[in-house]
Amino acid sequence: MTKEAxxxxxxxxxxxxxxxxxxxxxxxxxxxxxxxxxxxGAGKSTFLDVVAGYLKPKSGNINLMGKDITGESVVGRIxxxxxxxxxxxxxxxxLDVYDHVLLAIRQKEKxxxxxxxxxxxxxxxxxSKAEAVEVDEILEKVxxxxxxxxxxxxxxxxxxxxxxxxRALALDPKLILLDEPSSGLNPxxxxxxxxxxxxxxxxxxxxxxxVEHDLSVITTSTRELTVLDMGKVxxxxxxxxxxxxxxxxxxxxxx
Amino acid sequence: xxxxxxxxxxxxxxxxxxxxxxxxxxxxxxxxxxxNLAFGAxxxxxxxxxxxxxxxxxxxxxxxxxxxxxxxxxxxVVFDKVLFQKLRHSSVSVKLVGVLGLLIALPSxxxxxxxxxxxxxxPFLFSTNKIYFRLFSYPVSxxxxxxxxxxxxxxxxxTWLLRYSKIGLSMKAxxxxxxxxxxxxxxxxxxxxxxxxxxxILAGLxxxxxxxxxxxxxxxxxxxxxxxxxxxxxxxxxxxxxLTFLFSIGLGILQExxxxxxxxxxxxxxxxxxxxxxxxxxxALLFNRRLKNIGNIKDPMAEVDPPQRSLLKYYSYNPVxxxxxxxxxxxxxxxxxxxxxxxxxNWKFVLCQGCxxxxxxxxxxxxxxxxxxxxxxxxxFAGFGAFLTAQLVSRYNLPVLVALVMATFICLLIGLVVAxxxxxxxxxxxxxLTLGFALLADNLIFPSSYLANGATGVYLPxxxxxxxxxxxxxxxxxxxxxVLVLTxxxxxxxRSSKKGLEALAISGSVPGAQSIGLDYSKSALLFFSIAAxxxxxxxxxYGITQQNISSQDFNWEFSxxxxxxxxVMGVRSIEGALVGAFAYVIVQELxxxxxxxxxxxxxxxxxxxxxxxWVLDPEGLVERQNRIWVSTYRSLKLRRDKAVV
Numbered sequence: 044m045t046k047e048a049x050x051x052x053x054x055x056x057x058x059x060x061x062x063x064x065x066x067x068x069x070x071x072x073x074x075x076x077x078x079x080x081x082x083x084g085a086g087k088s089t090f091l092d093v094v095a096g097y098l099k100p101k102s103g104n105i106n107l108m109g110k111d112i113t114g115e116s117v118v119g120r121i122x123x124x125x126x127x128x129x130x131x132x133x134x135x136x137x138l139d140v141y142d143h144v145l146l147a148i149r150q151k152e153k154x155x156x157x158x159x160x161x162x163x164x165x166x167x168x169x170x171s172k173a174e175a176v177e178v179d180e181i182l183e184k185v186x187x188x189x190x191x192x193x194x195x196x197x198x199x200x201x202x203x204x205x206x207x208x209x210r211a212l213a214l215d216p217k218l219i220l221l222d223e224p225s226s227g228l229n230p231x232x233x234x235x236x237x238x239x240x241x242x243x244x245x246x247x248x249x250x251x252x253x254v255e256h257d258l259s260v261i262t263t264s265t266r267e268l269t270v271l272d273m274g275k276v277x278x279x280x281x282x283x284x285x286x287x288x289x290x291x292x293x294x295x296x297x298x
Numbered sequence: 299x300x301x302x303x304x305x306x307x308x309x310x311x312x313x314x315x316x317x318x319x320x321x322x323x324x325x326x327x328x329x330x331x332x333x334n335l336a337f338g339a340x341x342x343x344x345x346x347x348x349x350x351x352x353x354x355x356x357x358x359x360x361x362x363x364x365x366x367x368x369x370x371x372x373x374x375v376v377f378d379k380v381l382f383q384k385l386r387h388s389s390v391s392v393k394l395v396g397v398l399g400l401l402i403a404l405p406s407x408x409x410x411x412x413x414x415x416x417x418x419x420x421p422f423l424f425s426t427n428k429i430y431f432r433l434f435s436y437p438v439s440x441x442x443x444x445x446x447x448x449x450x451x452x453x454x455x456x457t458w459l460l461r462y463s464k465i466g467l468s469m470k471a472x473x474x475x476x477x478x479x480x481x482x483x484x485x486x487x488x489x490x491x492x493x494x495x496x497x498x499i500l501a502g503l504x505x506x507x508x509x510x511x512x513x514x515x516x517x518x519x520x521x522x523x524x525x526x527x528x529x530x531x532x533x534x535x536x537x538x539x540x541l542t543f544l545f546s547i548g549l550g551i552l553q554e555x556x557x558x559x560x561x562x563x564x565x566x567x568x569x570x571x572x573x574x575x576x577x578x579x580x581x582a583l584l585f586n587r588r589l590k591n592i593g594n595i596k597d598p599m600a601e602v603d604p605p606q607r608s609l610l611k612y613y614s615y616n617p618v619x620x621x622x623x624x625x626x627x628x629x630x631x632x633x634x635x636x637x638x639x640x641x642x643x644n645w646k647f648v649l650c651q652g653c654x655x656x657x658x659x660x661x662x663x664x665x666x667x668x669x670x671x672x673x674x675x676x677x678x679f680a681g682f683g684a685f686l687t688a689q690l691v692s693r694y695n696l697p698v699l700v701a702l703v704m705a706t707f708i709c710l711l712i713g714l715v716v717a718x719x720x721x722x723x724x725x726x727x728x729x730x731l732t733l734g735f736a737l738l739a740d741n742l743i744f745p746s747s748y749l750a751n752g753a754t755g756v757y758l759p760x761x762x763x764x765x766x767x768x769x770x771x772x773x774x775x776x777x778x779x780x781v782l783v784l785t786x787x788x789x790x791x792x793r794s795s796k797k798g799l800e801a802l803a804i805s806g807s808v809p810g811a812q813s814i815g816l817d818y819s820k821s822a823l824l825f826f827s828i829a830a831x832x833x834x835x836x837x838x839x840y841g842i843t844q845q846n847i848s849s850q851d852f853n854w855e856f857s858x859x860x861x862x863x864x865x866v867m868g869v870r871s872i873e874g875a876l877v878g879a880f881a882y883v884i885v886q887e888l889x890x891x892x893x894x895x896x897x898x899x900x901x902x903x904x905x906x907x908x909x910x911x912w913v914l915d916p917e918g919l920v921e922r923q924n925r926i927w928v929s930t931y932r933s934l935k936l937r938r939d940k941a942v943v
Contacts, residue, residue, distance in 0.1 A: 135806030163796035
């Protein structure tokens with residue numbers, strides 16, 4: 044039986060009296076890519092924010108690698124192996140590509156080894172030998188090694204999304220939440236991004252939960268798919284089966 | 299309690315003036331997302347022009363229409379077109395420096411044009427000193443009646459404009475989403491310009507009505523109006539006009555009631571009344587949850603905007619040692635020129651002032667340059683440093699340098715406390731809270747005999763170490779220069795430390811930093827407290843240089859001036875702070891020698907205009923030059939390396 048990287052059960056979330064998520068349940072198998080699709084306002088991004096710990100659910104459970112993380116803080120979840128990217132790219136505008144990965148590696152060490160935050164105001168920020176090797180490995184993996192000294196404010200949106208992914212990978216996560224990674228990318232860039240996450244799943248033990256509008260990304264990369272409609276799960280299962288579901292075709296695909 | 303109705307009636311005219319200013323602020327903020335703190339300056343210059351013309355025997359109607367209606371409206375529109383529309387998508391520090399530039403420059407420009415003499419405040423609708431009737435035994439005079447009548451007319455007109463007019467409907471659409479409104483054929487830019495025009499008229503009206511109540515027009519009233527207006531608008535959450543009106547009038551009443559009931563023999567009785575708006579502003583910012591994201595109004599369609607323009611990675615010659623050596627060489631050259639007898643007179647003292655000021659400026663480099671947090675109270679921390687040093691020397695007979703170190707430590711703790719409060723908010727909210735703190739210190743804390751000792755001020759002796767007596771400017775300059783090099787090196791080390799890199803990340807993107815578990819609050823607390831300590835240390839040095847100092851040397855206006863000077867020169871490099879400080883003292887001395895009485899005016903206008911030029915290209919003058927030098931150096935090096943290969 045495949046183990047689950049993420050298991051969400053009966054998740055509910057309200058903004059005031061407005062129910063945004065109603066009894067949402069899904070499971071992401073380890074070493075797989077799980078897609079979440081739905082029309083605008085279906086609750087996809089809210090779902091991602093609740094899983095990442097940015098919003099507190101009204102009820103329900105979230106398990107990461109078999110451990111209940113429902114009450115954990117954002118940092119607690121990162122420590123247990125959760126990382127994320129954003130729909131609107133969130134990079135450190137004055138730093139270069141290298142610094143993004145270096146900072147994430149340091150945070151990983153600090154969080155995983157339960158190190159207390161030190162008053163490091165006199166230690167220069169340059170990398171140690173071990174850190175330098177690790178940063179280069181990650182940049183190599185995502186194909187950014189030749190751009191490591193480029194300030195992120197000068198790179199294209201496609202590359203910015205790669206930098207976000209590299210930063211997430213540097214945390215050595217078990218599950219990465221990707222929020223509409225193809226938004227704003229051209230077909231070539233989208234193809235490269237999809238190939239990259241497929242390679243990462245094949246070559247390491249990371250899983251992805253990907254919220255996406257672009258069905259070509261979903262069909263080429265995900266094994267399982269959940270369709271959200273008005274905050275509820277309309278269908279969930281193997282991607283090919285879900286996309287053939289008459290309800291999904293009618294509600295989401297408009298066929 | 300039999301006087302309560304009297305105090306309430308006495309407070310209503312003040313409340314009305316605050317309400318007019320505040321509603322203008324809310325109107326422009328809602329349509330543009332920009333908090334126009336310069337509205338106080340607009341109020342000041344409109345009332346100055348109006349009363350000057352009226353005093354020169356212009357007919358009332360003509361003066362009113364030209365200055366209060368047409369001039370104020372056009373001023374608002376021009377500011378929006380030329381500056382505010384360019385600031386919409388800028389960072390908090392750029393927005394703030396833009397409006398602060400106007401706030402600093404405008405009153406001085408008006409005074410330069412009209413002369414510094416305040417015009418007579420002639421009555422217009424009603425005679426100002428005449429008592430028309432008594433209400434609960436309160437003598438209601440002409441200025442009270444005209445203020446209330448004008449405010450009522452404005453409420454009726456604004457309500458009609460927003461509810462029933464075409465432009466009102468367009469404004470509501472732009473408030474929701476400028477981009478969606480544009481898709482419906484509404485020009486969001488035009489609507490926001492009109493909103494700024496109307497807010498200009500409201501600011502002008504508040505200035506014109508405030509003058510007869512206070513019987514004068516001066517720049518302190520400008521502060522009162524800015525803070526009281528901002529406090530009223532903050533209570534209304536910067537969104538609801540009816541609430542803004544109600545709270546502003548309530549604030550005017552509260553001021554009179556509190557002033558009426560505070561015992562006259564209470565030490566701070568005179569300070570409490572003018573301080574209430576600051577206290578209300580701080581309270582509103584801390585407790586009104588709607589203000590948590592003030593300054594971050596987002597269009598739901600903002601996703602279609604191109605990404606914000608950000609500055610490139612800061613280029614510098616990396617080694618601390620090299621930069622410290624360059625700074626030392628510059629200071630030694632200054633020393634040789636000045637003390638070698640090439641220049642004479644007051645210049646030795648001026649250089650000593652420059653060193654102390656540069657230390658204060660470095661606190662802004664560290665805080666704003668690393669974290670993006672804007673503090674409008676760095677001069678206040680400097681004041682704490684100076685006054686505490688003086689008090690520790692005079693009360694406990696401590697050697698002055700020991701007292702300075704202790705005062706620096708106390709400033710670190712004060713900074714920590716201020717940060718704990720102000721960092722509950724982010725961006726503009728935090729900056730406003732620090733402004734509230736600065737004003738509170740000016741009015742309630744510094745006057746105490748335990749600190750600045752009111753207008754009398756305090757005395758700070760120069761130290762004596764062994765046989766060296768630092769009463770000589772020569773030796774004191776050497777001491778300060780060494781301290782400045784050490785402080786600059788400290789700032790460089792902290793900025794390029796691990797924590798410095800984290801702070802840069804957080805200032806680049808808080809959500810991005812949060813996604814890897816970086817803690818905004820901890821980093822902000824650390825940098826804010828260290829910056830407060832550096833400012834306090836610099837303030838102490840400045841006090842020891844001057845020897846006699848009073849609270850006027852560190853009032854809130856200096857915080858604005860310091861911030862503008864440092865960011866204009868380049869907030870991300872220590873060179874920006876150093877050039878800013880020395881340029882300031884040198885220009886001040888030159889003006890003092892050649893421009894006589896107009897020195898304050900010229901400096902305000904120059905600094906204000908520099909700020910306005912800077913916001914259009916916020917790299918910083920020194921920083922840009924630095925980048926050009928570094929890239930030239932690198933390309934030369936590359937060419938040389940290629941030649942070697």
